[in-house]
Amino acid sequence: MQARIKNPAMLVPGVLETLQKLGSIVGSTGLAAKTIELVHLRVSQINGCSVCLDLHSRQLKRMNESETRMFAVAAWRDAPYFTPEERAALALAEAATRMADRPNPVPDEIWNEAAKYYDEKQLAGLVLAIANINVWNRVNVATGQVAGEWAQSEDAKKWLEREAMAH
Numbered sequence: 001m002q003a004r005i006k007n008p009a010m011l012v013p014g015v016l017e018t019l020q021k022l023g024s025i026v027g028s029t030g031l032a033a034k035t036i037e038l039v040h041l042r043v044s045q046i047n048g049c050s051v052c053l054d055l056h057s058r059q060l061k062r063m064n065e066s067e068t069r070m071f072a073v074a075a076w077r078d079a080p081y082f083t084p085e086e087r088a089a090l091a092l093a094e095a096a097t098r099m100a101d102r103p104n105p106v107p108d109e110i111w112n113e114a115a116k117y118y119d120e121k122q123l124a125g126l127v128l129a130i131a132n133i134n135v136w137n138r139v140n141v142a143t144g145q146v147a148g149e150w151a152q153s154e155d156a157k158k159w160l161e162r163e164a165m166a167h
Helices: 015-026 033-047 050-062 067-075 084-097 108-117 120-142 147-152 154-166
Strands: none
Touching: 015 120, 033 050, 033 067, 033 084, 033 120, 050 067, 050 120, 050 147, 084 108, 084 120, 108 120
């Protein structure tokens, strides 16, 4: 496998830093770091982004997340391993990612369930986390980025170091 081009976020000056800054700001909204990572994992599964699946499963592992929960994220509705708060976040993530799949992409029922567990700032952070991972997924999938290559890059090592310090 070979990427079509170098990752656009690394080719266009300022993009990588901007997307990373958005990610770090989302982390300051009061959302649990594991919840953000579970959302990232689920959205990346939906979008088929191997780079992000690799990255966020590594992040969850660093956070001592169980393999059982990581493997079950794809079937979170039927798995007993997730809290009501996580389920609400995952439902919102799926709805906001699959927007073209239904006429009312994010119905009040899904939004209101999330609002039971998250305040306005946290909901804003959740929406921004979902949007940000969708950007990364689309950039990586469109340009054919290869998971293992990025994980070995200096950019990945720096990013992982910053993330480890933030959590």
